Each structure stands twice: as C-alpha cells, then as structure tokens.
Amino acid sequence: MVRLFSVSILAMLAGLASANSPAAQEVMNQPVHTMEGWSWSDCGSPTDVIQLKSISLSPDPPKPGQDLTVTVVGTAQQRVEDGAYANVVVKLGLIRLLTKTFDVCDEARNANATIQCPIEQGDYTVIETVALPKEIPQAKFTVAVTGYTADDDDMLCLNLMVDFMKKFPRFGW
Numbered sequence: 001m002v003r004l005f006s007v008s009i010l011a012m013l014a015g016l017a018s019a020n021s022p023a024a025q026e027v028m029n030q031p032v033h034t035m036e037g038w039s040w041s042d043c044g045s046p047t048d049v050i051q052l053k054s055i056s057l058s059p060d061p062p063k064p065g066q067d068l069t070v071t072v073v074g075t076a077q078q079r080v081e082d083g084a085y086a087n088v089v090v091k092l093g094l095i096r097l098l099t100k101t102f103d104v105c106d107e108a109r110n111a112n113a114t115i116q117c118p119i120e121q122g123d124y125t126v127i128e129t130v131a132l133p134k135e136i137p138q139a140k141f142t143v144a145v146t147g148y149t150a151d152d153d154d155m156l157c158l159n160l161m162v163d164f165m166k167k168f169p170r171f172g173w
Contacts, residue, residue, distance in 0.1 A: 003019060004137060006083075006138070014080070020110065026164075027111050033145075035063060037060065037061020037162070037163050038057060038062060038160070038161060038162045038163060039059075039160075039161045040055050040144065040158060040159065040160050040161070041159045042157065042158060043157040043158065043159050044078075044086045044154065044156055044157035044158070045070075045154065045157075048077075048154045048155060048156055048157065049076060049078050049080060049147075049149055049153060049154070049155040049156070050074055050075070050076055050077070050080070050147065050155050050156040051074055051075045051077060052059060052072070052073075052074045052129065052156070053063065053070070053073040053074050053075070053160065054071075054072070054073045054074075054139045055072050055073075056070075056079060057069070057070055057071075058071075061163070062132060062164075063132065063139055064132050064133065064134050064135070064136040065132060065133070065134030066131075066132055067129050067130070067131050067132070068129065068130050068131075068132050069127060069128070069129045070126075070127070070128050070129075070130070071125065071126070071127045072124075072125070072126045073123075073124070073126075074123075074124060075122065075123050075124070076119050076120065076121050076122060076124065078121050079102070079118055079119065079121055080105075080118060080119040080149065080155065081105075081120055081149070081150045082105045082115060082117050082118065082150065083103075083105070083115065083116070083149075083150025084103075084104040084105060084147065084148065084150055084155060085101055085102060085103050085104055085147070085148055085151050086101070086102050086104055086145055086146065086147040086155075086156070087099075087100075087101050087102050087145070087147075087148075088101075088102060088144070088145050089142065089143070089144045089145045090141060090142070090143050091142045092137075092139050092140070092141055093139075093140070094167070097141075104117070104147065105117035114125070114126060114127070114128070117151075119131050135149070136164050137164065138164055138165050140160070140162070140163045140164070140165060140166070141152065141162045141163075142159070142160065142161050142162075143158075143160040143161075143162070144158075144159055144160075145158040145159075145160070162171055
C-alpha cells in the first residue's frame with residue numbers, strides 16, 4: 001500500500017497541470033473528482049510550483065489485488081530540481097499509519113518513472129501503473145501530501161481519500 005501511495009504521489013508530483021487564473025484556482029481548491037471509492041482535492045495555492053489539473057484512476061474505483069493506473073495532468077510552473085521532497089501522512093480514520101518524507105527525484109529514479117529530475121517548466125501528463133496488494137484492508141484511507149522544492153518553496157498540496165470498503169447490495173424492501 002505504501003508503494004501505491006508513493007508511486008501515485010510521485011506521479012502527482014512529477015508531472016502535473018494547472019489553472020492560471022484566480023477563478024480557476026478557486027474551483028480547483030474544491031474536490032474535483034468524487035466517485036464511489038476515491039476523491040482528491042488540491043489544497044495548494046496559485047503560487048505553488050506544481051498545479052494539478054486532473055487525476056484519474058483505472059480501474060475506478062481501485063480494487064485490491066488489481067493493477068492500478070494513475071493518470072495525473074498538471075503544470076510545473078518552474079523547474080523542479082534534485083532535492084525536491086514530499087511529506088506524506090496516511091491515516092486510517094484518526095489513526096496515523098504512515099508519516100514519511102520522500103525525495104521526489106529519488107522516488108522517480110527508483111520507480112523508473114516516465115519523468116525524471118530535473119523536471120522542466122511546462123505541461124505534463126504522467127501515467128504510472130502499480131500493483132495493488134490483495135491484502136489491502138477494507139477501510140477508508142486519507143493521504144495528505146505537501147511537497148517542497150529543494151529551496152523549501154511550496155511545490156504542491158494534495159489531499160486524497162481512498163475507500164476500500166466493500167459495498168453491499170441494497171434490497172428494495
């Protein structure tokens with residue numbers, strides 16, 4: 001599960017796309033994808049180095065034991081150099097399961113990601129596939145990601161919710 005989040009976070013940090021107007025940024029600060037199983041919201045500001053436009057998953061919703069393809073579209077508003085990092089907090093309800101700092105460029109190299117550092121200014125679409133373990137518990141997870149450049153400037157803020165709870169059919173009586 002940590003691999004899923006680190007690779008999807010890598011995908012989100014490595015490539016991302018954006019809105020340039022304040023009105024568009026206000027819209028982006030609201031959850032832009034809500035479906036059964038997962039949602040995300042951009043908690044960053046218009047001055048963040050990485051601006052997210054969209055995140056999509058396949059299958060949607062994600063399923064334990066299956067490959068998950070994460071597609072992230074965004075804009076790097078300036079070059080991202082070696083030394084960029086992300087603080088990640090994964091929670092199950094109020095219980096903190098993981099608090100870790102990831103070196104974004106090292107993660108990209110180790111995952112053999114399609115985008116490598118330095119990441120030049122521009123628009124990107126990043127597609128990464130990870131195998132989800134079948135042992136993922138039936139639970140709702142939240143992931144908070146705050147990313148920073150090598151100079152400690154704000155790079156990205158992202159909140160994710162992933163619901164692996166089994167859905168039971170409703171009966172009409």
